[in-house]
Amino acid sequence: MGKNLYITEKPSVAASFAAVLGVNISKSDRTRGYAESKDSVVTWCFGHLITLALPDAYNDAYKEWKVEHLPIIPEEYKYVVIDDEGIKKQFETVKSLMLREDIDYIYACTDSGREGEYIFRLVYEHSGTTKPAKRVWISSQTEEAIKEGIKNAKDISHYDSLAQAAYSRAKEDWLFGMNFSRIYTCLYGRHLSALLKESRSSVIAIGRVMTCVLGLVTDREKEIRNFVPKTHYGITANFISMDNKIEYKGKWVPEKSKIIKFADDAQDEERYISKQEAEEVIEKLKGKEGKVKKVEIKSKNEQPPLLFNLAELQSEANKKFKLPVDKTLETAQSLYEKKLITYPRTDCRVLSTDVVGELPKVLNGLYMNPEYKGFVSRIKDFGELKITKSTKRYVDDSKVTDHYALIPTYVTADLNRLSENERKIYNLIVKRFLAIFYPPAVYNTVKVETEIDGEVFVTSSRTLKEAGWKEVYEVSKSKDEEDLTEVPIHLLSKNEGCETKNFELEEKETKPPPRYTAGSLIITMEKAGKFIEDEELREQIKTCGIGTSATRAGIIKKLKDIGYINIDSKTQVVTPTLKGEAIVELVRRTAKELLSPSLTASWEKGLAMIENKETTQEIFEKKLCDYINKTIQKVKKSNSDNSINLIRMFKDVI
Numbered sequence: 001m002g003k004n005l006y007i008t009e010k011p012s013v014a015a016s017f018a019a020v021l022g023v024n025i026s027k028s029d030r031t032r033g034y035a036e037s038k039d040s041v042v043t044w045c046f047g048h049l050i051t052l053a054l055p056d057a058y059n060d061a062y063k064e065w066k067v068e069h070l071p072i073i074p075e076e077y078k079y080v081v082i083d084d085e086g087i088k089k090q091f092e093t094v095k096s097l098m099l100r101e102d103i104d105y106i107y108a109c110t111d112s113g114r115e116g117e118y119i120f121r122l123v124y125e126h127s128g129t130t131k132p133a134k135r136v137w138i139s140s141q142t143e144e145a146i147k148e149g150i151k152n153a154k155d156i157s158h159y160d161s162l163a164q165a166a167y168s169r170a171k172e173d174w175l176f177g178m179n180f181s182r183i184y185t186c187l188y189g190r191h192l193s194a195l196l197k198e199s200r201s202s203v204i205a206i207g208r209v210m211t212c213v214l215g216l217v218t219d220r221e222k223e224i225r226n227f228v229p230k231t232h233y234g235i236t237a238n239f240i241s242m243d244n245k246i247e248y249k250g251k252w253v254p255e256k257s258k259i260i261k262f263a264d265d266a267q268d269e270e271r272y273i274s275k276q277e278a279e280e281v282i283e284k285l286k287g288k289e290g291k292v293k294k295v296e297i298k299s300k301n302e303q304p305p306l307l308f309n310l311a312e313l314q315s316e317a318n319k320k321f322k323l324p325v326d327k328t329l330e331t332a333q334s335l336y337e338k339k340l341i342t343y344p345r346t347d348c349r350v351l352s353t354d355v356v357g358e359l360p361k362v363l364n365g366l367y368m369n370p371e372y373k374g375f376v377s378r379i380k381d382f383g384e385l386k387i388t389k390s391t392k393r394y395v396d397d398s399k400v401t402d403h404y405a406l407i408p409t410y411v412t413a414d415l416n417r418l419s420e421n422e423r424k425i426y427n428l429i430v431k432r433f434l435a436i437f438y439p440p441a442v443y444n445t446v447k448v449e450t451e452i453d454g455e456v457f458v459t460s461s462r463t464l465k466e467a468g469w470k471e472v473y474e475v476s477k478s479k480d481e482e483d484l485t486e487v488p489i490h491l492l493s494k495n496e497g498c499e500t501k502n503f504e505l506e507e508k509e510t511k512p513p514p515r516y517t518a519g520s521l522i523i524t525m526e527k528a529g530k531f532i533e534d535e536e537l538r539e540q541i542k543t544c545g546i547g548t549s550a551t552r553a554g555i556i557k558k559l560k561d562i563g564y565i566n567i568d569s570k571t572q573v574v575t576p577t578l579k580g581e582a583i584v585e586l587v588r589r590t591a592k593e594l595l596s597p598s599l600t601a602s603w604e605k606g607l608a609m610i611e612n613k614e615t616t617q618e619i620f621e622k623k624l625c626d627y628i629n630k631t632i633q634k635v636k637k638s639n640s641d642n643s644i645n646l647i648r649m650f651k652d653v654i
Helices: 011-021 027-032 085-099 114-127 143-151 156-196 210-225 275-285 310-321 325-337 359-367 370-381 420-435 479-483 518-526 535-540 552-561 578-595 597-611 617-638
Strands: 003-008 034-036 040-044 050-052 079-081 103-109 133-135 231-241 247-253 290-302 441-452 455-466 497-509 565-567 574-576
Touching: 003 011, 003 085, 011 040, 011 143, 011 325, 027 034, 034 085, 040 085, 050 114, 050 156, 079 085, 079 114, 085 103, 085 114, 103 114, 114 156, 133 156, 156 578, 156 597, 156 617, 210 518, 210 552, 210 574, 210 578, 210 597, 231 275, 231 290, 231 441, 231 455, 247 441, 275 455, 275 497, 290 455, 310 325, 310 420, 310 518, 310 552, 325 420, 325 518, 325 552, 359 370, 359 420, 370 420, 518 552, 552 565, 574 578, 578 617, 597 617
Parallel strands: 003 040, 003 103, 103 133
Antiparallel strands: 034 040, 050 079, 231 247, 231 497, 247 455, 290 441, 290 497, 441 455, 565 574
């Protein structure tokens, strides 16, 4: 009987598999690139070992960038081992193991997602092996999960549609990058270098997702730059109640007929009045007593938040710790490889029913940690676990795709052995997880309406009656809470008279939309559907954003690294550079659909359809090639009259 060969994505993951399989990886094994026992061989990739070849692999002429060569659309794609000595050596090692006569079965143990599938398939296909292969699909690196994954490994053919989507994604990115980067560089590289006062012609990098994201950042900046603030007014009255002697403030609520509508303003739902009208109201009400018209007391429940997916985790860490989004992904991946959290590259925020049975074990693992013991004890005090297979808010198989939400594993973490970032991220994930087992937070809300001569002033307060899940999880104060009073207005009585001490005229200005932070940009990419006016299309692609959970952070980082955007290290606020703005303007005037979130998201939807067997790879790639061909011709034509002058366009910005 021969041996089984296990191929992981990274050496660190190979160690986890080796431990389960009883294979010892020595220092010399690491040097030679694999380890083995009497029945198992464990080897690893270094992420991608093979990639799509550059255009000059198809034709030497393509070494020179020329408009007349475009579009470049290969009939059959070529792949090459990445040009790195270590990678080449490891590919030869993996290839030789796959071809070894004593290897009976090959197990794909790369990350359980589209990219992990692509990494394995490329190596498998370019090794020349015909050995049967199985896919190990796991959502955590714990010993139990790995054992279960190996035991339940399915024939690799079960994941063929996922592999097809992965191949199509790579071809799509290659076609966009190679064709559009070349044509824009050839046609407009010198224009851009003249604008930037650079001696060499600029290379203009265009990407299917990258350029769309750059467009979002640039459009927001233009919106802010062109924003004209509008002044409006409000009135605050200071009251003292006659019976209870409670001093409180109320905000005037104007009748709808007095509201100014700023039709072009994003905030036009607010109630705006002119200074003259506000002064007239104050004059009319001066010296008049008020009366409490209404005291409305309600109890309101606030449910714990949903569990983290990667985008929400990146956004939260960016907000709370100003941690760059790519650093959060890197940290989460490290925690995953240390067996402390489940697979981080997930878009899902709920659990699958088959995980529910494991939750007590996870809670017990957290109980062993002094940092979380008290929180878990409280959960035990509540009695039966709040989360069951029928708790639709947190458990829903219909919303789970490749992986369920990001949660801790049962492995007890030694927090002292984690880096500062690992502790922060782990703590966020654990506390968000623990919170779902707690009861809702309960608030007492009070709304008081005070009337003076027919004019109504509103006062609101909110007090936390029962902390519930907020014992565990800290939530930042929302803007809505800033106008709440801490005065005990619940003690006021209906029809109680009030002395009006004075009025305050408030002058306010409308505000432009905020700039993106790296965290809010990640969420915007995830929820691309909100940009789509067509309701049918919005519904069709609502599960597909711009990019994927695995790639969004890398796209933002690349835009920063190539100088198209700036990210403030303290605030994490994202702004476009002059270079980035100029590129967006060039694209807008020549092929504006490249900036369209709906188009970018619909390509992502197409890949999901291949994966779900709702369309074929052939149909998708034909549409893709037709689009590339048509759009390249369009860009060529747009340059025929030489009407684009970047220096003139940006004379006010330079």
